[in-house]
Amino acid sequence: MIVEVPLGARAYPIHIAPGLLANAAPLLGRLAPRGRLAVVTDAHVAALHLPAFVAGLAAAGLAVDEIVLPPGEATKDWATLELLTERLLQLGVERSDAVVALGGGVIGDLTGFAASILRRGCAFVQVPTTLLAQVDSSVGGKTAINAAAGKNLVGAFHQPALVLIDPDVLATLPVRELRAGYAEVVKYGLIGDPNFFGWCEANAAALLAGDAAAQAHAIAVSCRAKAAVVAEDERETGDVRALLNLGHTFGHAFEAEAGFSDRLLHGEGVALGMALAFDLSAARGLCPAADAARVRAHLASCGFELSPQRLGLAAPAARLLHHMRQDKKMKAGTLPFILARGIGQAFVARDVPLDAVEAFLSGVVAA
Numbered sequence: 001m002i003v004e005v006p007l008g009a010r011a012y013p014i015h016i017a018p019g020l021l022a023n024a025a026p027l028l029g030r031l032a033p034r035g036r037l038a039v040v041t042d043a044h045v046a047a048l049h050l051p052a053f054v055a056g057l058a059a060a061g062l063a064v065d066e067i068v069l070p071p072g073e074a075t076k077d078w079a080t081l082e083l084l085t086e087r088l089l090q091l092g093v094e095r096s097d098a099v100v101a102l103g104g105g106v107i108g109d110l111t112g113f114a115a116s117i118l119r120r121g122c123a124f125v126q127v128p129t130t131l132l133a134q135v136d137s138s139v140g141g142k143t144a145i146n147a148a149a150g151k152n153l154v155g156a157f158h159q160p161a162l163v164l165i166d167p168d169v170l171a172t173l174p175v176r177e178l179r180a181g182y183a184e185v186v187k188y189g190l191i192g193d194p195n196f197f198g199w200c201e202a203n204a205a206a207l208l209a210g211d212a213a214a215q216a217h218a219i220a221v222s223c224r225a226k227a228a229v230v231a232e233d234e235r236e237t238g239d240v241r242a243l244l245n246l247g248h249t250f251g252h253a254f255e256a257e258a259g260f261s262d263r264l265l266h267g268e269g270v271a272l273g274m275a276l277a278f279d280l281s282a283a284r285g286l287c288p289a290a291d292a293a294r295v296r297a298h299l300a301s302c303g304f305e306l307s308p309q310r311l312g313l314a315a316p317a318a319r320l321l322h323h324m325r326q327d328k329k330m331k332a333g334t335l336p337f338i339l340a341r342g343i344g345q346a347f348v349a350r351d352v353p354l355d356a357v358e359a360f361l362s363g364v365v366a367a
């Protein structure tokens with residue numbers, strides 16, 4: 001299956017096919033004018049999937065320069081960005097060469113950002129290997145590293161030239177990572193597709209147990225939804241792309257509290273944040289309480305921990321708000337929140353006073 005991301009001169013296809021990892025050469029050849037490709041990955045993915053990927057390329061006469069980085073969110077930092085860009089320059093990567101990101105969202109965000117600044121911008125290809133990256137981060141061109149002040153605060157919009165998704169690689173993904181990726185799948189239903197949320201309720205257990213058909217459906221629906229949003233609002237200048245931030249203003253604050261560590265994975269923060277966004281919507285009389293309860297019940301049934309207390313992240317509300325003020329949507333002292341009028345009815349709310357959010361969070365962290 002191919003999903004197009006129709007962005008005019010920056011348009012690209014998302015190829016989704018089982019077995020694609022070992023058979024990527026025909027699609028990558030035109031992006032390797034020197035017959036060489038730099039492939040950036042992390043140590044987990046290198047051990048599990050790099051050999052098959054490289055063997056497929058070698059069989060087609062393409063040489064590979066491998067760059068293997070440490071796994072985990074801490075890799076999205078200044079030091080690794082410097083190391084990676086210097087290594088790519090040493091390898092003689094030219095503007096017309098594509099750099100390949102083989103891995104999860106961490107490798108994709110970091111490599112995409114490095115590609116955006118290398119020789120003022122070279123091409124890159126996303127080969128996502130986590131559910132999160134296959135349904136979300138590999139599409140749309142948001143690239144970034146984390147800064148001392150917060151999440152994704154230094155980055156660029158830089159679209160990939162190509163996205164290659166092989167759902168088979170999810171077979172080796174730990175269930176905690178699969179679940180974290182699933183949070184971004186549910187997000188599409190909660191934003192604008194109540195029927196898909198119903199599908200999620202019926203199929204989450206199968207998907208999380210490794211059911212290939214359920215995973216394939218989730219990937220296809222998610223990629224189509226994200227491609228449509230990105231086509232309409234590539235750089236989040238309007239309200240359309242901002243909706244993809246549902247759960248993220250809260251989630252990023254808790255990720256910051258966790259020190260961007262595996263105490264709270266990004267998707268786990270998003271699940272907690274989406275539950276809070278629906279609770280806040282209900283508390284403000286915008287959304288039926290039953291919808292907020294349904295969202296919470298579904299996420300809990302998937303195994304997400306939705307209590308900051310039990311996560312060990314019940315920070316004072318004022319400190320959480322301090323993290324939230326770093327949100328890139330902040331404008332002239334006003335922080336827009338992605339709230340909902342119901343399941344599948346997310347919207348951008350610009351009139352939520354920060355002291356009301358602080359009072360809400362005080363209740364949340366004390367519960």
Ligand SMILES: NC(=O)c1ccc[n+]([C@@H]2O[C@H](COP(=O)([O-])OP(=O)(O)OC[C@H]3O[C@@H](n4cnc5c(N)ncnc54)[C@H](O)[C@@H]3O)[C@@H](O)[C@H]2O)c1
Binds near residue numbers: 043071106109142
């Ligand atoms: N750019 C965007 O639009 C966007 C969207 C969503 C999330 N993100 C970012 O993505 C990051 C999270 O990405 P992630 O959840 O993929 O995390 P990740 O990249 O850290 O990968 C999760 C873990 O799974 C391992 N792994 C990857 N593929 C594997 C496989 N097939 N088998 C076994 N292990 C495998 C990795 O080594 C890592 O340990 C966050 O930094 C988040 O901010 C970006």
Ligand SMILES: O=C(O)C(=O)C[C@@H](O)[C@H](O)[C@H](O)COP(=O)(O)O
Binds near residue numbers: 136142242
């Ligand atoms: O692609 C987008 O737009 C998103 O918001 C997708 C999010 O899932 C992703 O986590 C993104 O990186 C968050 O964006 P940010 O602008 O808040 O850093």
Ligand SMILES: [Zn+2]
Binds near residue numbers: 136184248266270
């Ligand atoms: Zn996200």
